[in-house]
Amino acid sequence: MTEISVLSIFLAAVFTNNILLTNYLGMCSFLAVSSEVKASAGLGMAVTFVMAVTSVLNWIVEHHILVPLDLVYMRYIVYIIVIAAFVQLVEMIIERVSESLYSALGIFLPLITVNCAILGATLFIAIREYTLPQAAAYGAGGGLGWALAIVAMAGIRQKMARARVPRGLSGAGISLVITGIMALAFIGFSGMIRIN
Amino acid sequence: MSAARPKAGRVFADGLLRNNPVFVQVLGICSTLAVTNVFENTLVMCIGLVFTTGLSNFSLSLLRSMIPGRIRMIVETLVIASWVIVFDIIIKATLPEISKALGAYVGLIITNCIVMGRAEAFALANKPLISMADGIANGLGYSWVLLAVAFVRELLGSGSILGARVLGEWWTNWNIMVMAPGGFFVLAILIWIVRGRMERNKEGAR
Numbered sequence: 110m111t112e113i114s115v116l117s118i119f120l121a122a123v124f125t126n127n128i129l130l131t132n133y134l135g136m137c138s139f140l141a142v143s144s145e146v147k148a149s150a151g152l153g154m155a156v157t158f159v160m161a162v163t164s165v166l167n168w169i170v171e172h173h174i175l176v177p178l179d180l181v182y183m184r185y186i187v188y189i190i191v192i193a194a195f196v197q198l199v200e201m202i203i204e205r206v207s208e209s210l211y212s213a214l215g216i217f218l219p220l221i222t223v224n225c226a227i228l229g230a231t232l233f234i235a236i237r238e239y240t241l242p243q244a245a246a247y248g249a250g251g252g253l254g255w256a257l258a259i260v261a262m263a264g265i266r267q268k269m270a271r272a273r274v275p276r277g278l279s280g281a282g283i284s285l286v287i288t289g290i291m292a293l294a295f296i297g298f299s300g301m302i303r304i305n
Numbered sequence: 306m307s308a309a310r311p312k313a314g315r316v317f318a319d320g321l322l323r324n325n326p327v328f329v330q331v332l333g334i335c336s337t338l339a340v341t342n343v344f345e346n347t348l349v350m351c352i353g354l355v356f357t358t359g360l361s362n363f364s365l366s367l368l369r370s371m372i373p374g375r376i377r378m379i380v381e382t383l384v385i386a387s388w389v390i391v392f393d394i395i396i397k398a399t400l401p402e403i404s405k406a407l408g409a410y411v412g413l414i415i416t417n418c419i420v421m422g423r424a425e426a427f428a429l430a431n432k433p434l435i436s437m438a439d440g441i442a443n444g445l446g447y448s449w450v451l452l453a454v455a456f457v458r459e460l461l462g463s464g465s466i467l468g469a470r471v472l473g474e475w476w477t478n479w480n481i482m483v484m485a486p487g488g489f490f491v492l493a494i495l496i497w498i499v500r501g502r503m504e505r506n507k508e509g510a511r
Contacts, residue, residue: 132339132485133336133338134336134339134413136334136335137332137333137418140331182394183390185386185390185412185415186383186386186387186390189386189415190383222382223378223382223416223421225335225413225416226335227416228412228415228416229409229413229416232408232409232412232413236408275497275501276500276504277496277499277500277501277503277504278493278496280331282496282497282500283493285489285492285493285496289486289488289489290486292484292485293481293486296485296486
């Protein structure tokens with residue numbers, strides 16, 4: 110996997126291999142929060158930040174602790190601990206340093222530990238055997254792609270609020286249909302780059 | 306389970322239909338929807354999910370009086386992660402090809418909201434055996450939905466079921482079904498059908 114350039118991994122993570130629209134990761138918070146643009150942007154920012162940093166942290170843990178000690182099968186537990194610890198740390202720092210940032214991001218941080226997209230990005234990086242710069246690019250790009258999707262979705266849902274939707278379809282059903290159409294649109298980017 | 310049997314029946318009815326995690330709670334579609342383009346992979350993932358929800362509910366219920374409230378979530382996550390590791394090792398040993406195809410998704414069972422949701426909502430307040438039944442029931446309730454999605458996607462997308470061609474040569478594969486948007490559309494339609502039924506049966510329910 111060393112031959113793919115860092116830039117193309119970054120772009121692929123945002124557009125063609127969008128972690129939400131092609132891998133369905135992070136759907137739970139996506140469906141729950143995406144009804145308002147402002148909250149979505151906040152959550153998107155928090156996810157991007159946490160995903161970018163934990164991707165790098167977990168890469169270091171994988172290559173300098175788990176592999177030398179032959180503990181790769183413990184991956185899942187170790188990754189989730191790193192993510193949870195990091196999220197907790199960020200929450201405490203933000204609370205002390207910036208009141209306004211805390212009120213914007215703080216409420217979303219606990220949600221992030223169990224956001225599948227964060228763990229998913231880390232696991233994809235491990236399985237695809239990325240190098241450190243590639244891992245950083247994938248983490249940042251993946252987070253950004255997720256943020257892009259949730260903000261776009263929130264915009265659409267605000268417009269949809271007054272639309273008349275068949276009763277059984279309203280709520281989750283129509284959100285999934287919209288997400289599907291968004292995923293279709295994102296397939297249009299796939300001529301650009303392709304990673305797997 | 307004999308003492309808990311009358312309750313167990315109810316628990317199963319809830320998990321499979323009345324309070325189905327996918328239709329009613331719309332939880333946890335993350336990790337499994339991604340593999341629904343192939344029926345066989347979905348089947349293995351669903352077994353993994355039932356295994357994890359059942360056993361993590363059981364063990365968390367055993368531990369429930371010992372877990373301090375403040376670090377409850379992290380303890381839950383670690384117990385769930387341990388069971389997922391066990392499952393991962395089992396399928397690596399028995400079904401190496403499927404394990405490879407599933408890749409990261411087995412690990413993502415850990416962050417599947419249903420597992421955590423059932424632990425929080427049920428296992429921490431109930432006895433071990435009934436908690437295990439609740440975990441299995443919710444796992445199964447989730448599985449049948451995902452298997453239905455996988456059935457439609459593989460049938461329309463590849464003209465086959467479990468790898469065996471069932472539609473004749475005349476059938477043109479719908480490539481969209483194998484790709485990501487297909488999963489969203491099929492699940493949306495399924496939710497529409499089931500919720501439409503539920504609402505007709507029970508007025509005022511969301």
